[in-house]
Amino acid sequence: MSAAGPDDAGRRERFEALYSDEYASIYGYVYRRLHYAASEVPDLVAEVFSVAWRRLDDLPQGGEARLWLYGLARHLLANHRRGSHRRVRLMALLRREVSTGVTVTVAADPGDAWLTDAIERLPDAYREALRLVNWEGCSHAEAAQILGCSVNAVALRLHKAKARLREDPLVAARLFAERAQAADGVRAQGS
Amino acid sequence: MDLDSRIRDADPAKELDFDAVATAAAREAHRRAIAREHPRRGYILGVSGALLAALAAVLVWLVIPGGPAVTPSSAAAAALESAARATQNAPTLKLGAGQYLYSEVNTLAGNYYTFGNGGPDQRAYVEQQQTIQIWEAADGSEREVWTYDTPQTFATPAGSRAWADAGEPQITPPSNTPTGQEVEYGGPGVLTPPDDLSRLPDDPAALTALIDANETGLSEITSDPTVPVSAAYTFSTAARILATPAFGSSPALRAALYEVLAAVPGVELRGTAIDNSGGRGIEIAGPLGGDGYSQAGGDAGVRDEVIIDPTNGTVLELAQVLADPALETARFVKYIGDTRGQLLDWTDYIASAVVDSPSATTVSPPANGPIKHK
Numbered sequence: 001m002s003a004a005g006p007d008d009a010g011r012r013e014r015f016e017a018l019y020s021d022e023y024a025s026i027y028g029y030v031y032r033r034l035h036y037a038a039s040e041v042p043d044l045v046a047e048v049f050s051v052a053w054r055r056l057d058d059l060p061q062g063g064e065a066r067l068w069l070y071g072l073a074r075h076l077l078a079n080h081r082r083g084s085h086r087r088v089r090l091m092a093l094l095r096r097e098v099s100t101g102v103t104v105t106v107a108a109d110p111g112d113a114w115l116t117d118a119i120e121r122l123p124d125a126y127r128e129a130l131r132l133v134n135w136e137g138c139s140h141a142e143a144a145q146i147l148g149c150s151v152n153a154v155a156l157r158l159h160k161a162k163a164r165l166r167e168d169p170l171v172a173a174r175l176f177a178e179r180a181q182a183a184d185g186v187r188a189q190g191s
Numbered sequence: 192m193d194l195d196s197r198i199r200d201a202d203p204a205k206e207l208d209f210d211a212v213a214t215a216a217a218r219e220a221h222r223r224a225i226a227r228e229h230p231r232r233g234y235i236l237g238v239s240g241a242l243l244a245a246l247a248a249v250l251v252w253l254v255i256p257g258g259p260a261v262t263p264s265s266a267a268a269a270a271l272e273s274a275a276r277a278t279q280n281a282p283t284l285k286l287g288a289g290q291y292l293y294s295e296v297n298t299l300a301g302n303y304y305t306f307g308n309g310g311p312d313q314r315a316y317v318e319q320q321q322t323i324q325i326w327e328a329a330d331g332s333e334r335e336v337w338t339y340d341t342p343q344t345f346a347t348p349a350g351s352r353a354w355a356d357a358g359e360p361q362i363t364p365p366s367n368t369p370t371g372q373e374v375e376y377g378g379p380g381v382l383t384p385p386d387d388l389s390r391l392p393d394d395p396a397a398l399t400a401l402i403d404a405n406e407t408g409l410s411e412i413t414s415d416p417t418v419p420v421s422a423a424y425t426f427s428t429a430a431r432i433l434a435t436p437a438f439g440s441s442p443a444l445r446a447a448l449y450e451v452l453a454a455v456p457g458v459e460l461r462g463t464a465i466d467n468s469g470g471r472g473i474e475i476a477g478p479l480g481g482d483g484y485s486q487a488g489g490d491a492g493v494r495d496e497v498i499i500d501p502t503n504g505t506v507l508e509l510a511q512v513l514a515d516p517a518l519e520t521a522r523f524v525k526y527i528g529d530t531r532g533q534l535l536d537w538t539d540y541i542a543s544a545v546v547d548s549p550s551a552t553t554v555s556p557p558a559n560g561p562i563k564h565k
């Protein structure tokens with residue numbers, strides 16, 4: 001139930017400012033984690049802000065609000081595939097996209113797929129720390145707040161995430177090939 | 192380039208056009224919607240009226256053969272009332288420590304792709320049959336296995352042409368390659384605990400009011416505040432709660448959900464039917480408007496149809512059907528289809544049971560199941 005009536009202008013004003021300031025950030029956050037099913041992104045972003053509206057009084061002030069929204073989005077993402085009737089509803093949303101021309105899903109671009117796929121294969125805790133710091137631009141302290149762990153734990157997870165990526169056979173092969181290609185280029189220039 | 196730079200470069204959203212997805216108009220629409228109270232409808236009188244209509248229909252069927260004609264809606268209400276009585280024998284789903292609620296569905300799912308810059312001829316809607324197996328524990332841990340049963344197929348020739356013109360790019364899951372895919376979620380605490388239906392009222396009027404106010408509190412019944420509630424929404428939501436195996440689903444609640452369906456204006460008894468997995472039952476159609484979420488932007492010519500096993504009151508299939516192509520947009524017709532009666536998506540509820548491990552598909556304590564849906 002909406003927690004405020006139409007008279008509650010101050011509350012609505014705060015929500016509108018939050019929405020205006022953070023929409024793109026939250027959209028990007030959800031998109032990065034759901035890009036393989038991008039047509040589901042707008043629905044999930046709407047859900048984030050619907051919950052934010054209902055729980056506006058729980059929202060911290062200032063820059064902390066974005067971290068709170070990230071945490072909420074993370075929680076909703078974890079649930080988004082649960083059950084089967086949500087999927088049925090998604091079919092209706094897909095049809096709405098087709099009907100109204102909203103364009104959000106793009107067929108696979110193989111460009112960085114070798115790396116994004118490897119990131120997907122990381123354990124959840126490592127993957128999320130990596131994304132928050134490298135893609136969302138969070139500091140270690142901010143990532144720690146979102147993940148509910150210590151700053152040291154974030155640093156450790158980042159270290160382990162990168163170590164795992166380097167050990168990933170497909171990533172290692174790709175990086176090796178790129179280094180070899182670069183070395184060939186240097187040799188060719190020298191000869 | 193070092194690994195850090197490569198990771199930053201691999202950001203899937205690096206080329207996302209935020210202006211396109213978050214236009215001022217979209218923001219404004221969402222803001223208005225969020226800030227709006229949901230309209231409410233009075234349903235107490237509606238339920239009473241439907242009950243009377245159902246009783247009348249039952250009398251006509253059972254007592255006065257050859258009597259006055261039965262309207263489709265009252266016949267549907269009578270059938271739903273009958274299902275409400277039949278479901279009284281089904282068990283309440285409860286879990287003990289270390290137990291999982293196992294459910295299995297077959298479904299036809301769709302996905303929508305754009306190619307290139309997403310121009311008018313650069314789109315495709317594809318369909319694929321999947322089997323989804325879910326094991327849920329009361330502590331929130333869950334395991335899902337998705338199996339792709341058929342290759343992806345384009346819903347219309349226009350989509351197939353767009354894909355070919357784009358150089359046949361890979362679409363996910365890989366086209367023409369049915370593969371099993373396992374999705375594992377974490378243990379306790381990673382997910383919120385699953386919905387518990389025992390907190391829902393088993394009074395039909397109270398339940399209808401709760402559904403229409405988007406206040407069921409169920410995580411999967413998320414509200415879209417941009418769309419006012421409609422008869423299609425009430426039908427669709429009640430049918431989904433009824434169909435989906437969940438903790439705390441009691442005979443009284445299921446009976447109440449059937450009564451909610453019976454009270455929806457425009458429900459229609461379609462006769463006997465066989466679902467896409469071979470289950471036999473009776474088919475009830477809801478009002479036009481799809482699932483009621485999307486009426487503002489589409490699905491005006493779509494309606495929900497539910498197939499019920501009349502012997503035990505279980506839902507065999509939930510489907511969305513194109514009932515009136517003339518009400519749909521040109522783009523819908525081009526990429527999804529234009530055939531009256533076309534099945535747009537369906538979900539068949541194959542089985543649910545309480546099991547002792549997140550891989551078992553057989554029941555352990557006889558008192559709790561399994562509920563074989565056909």
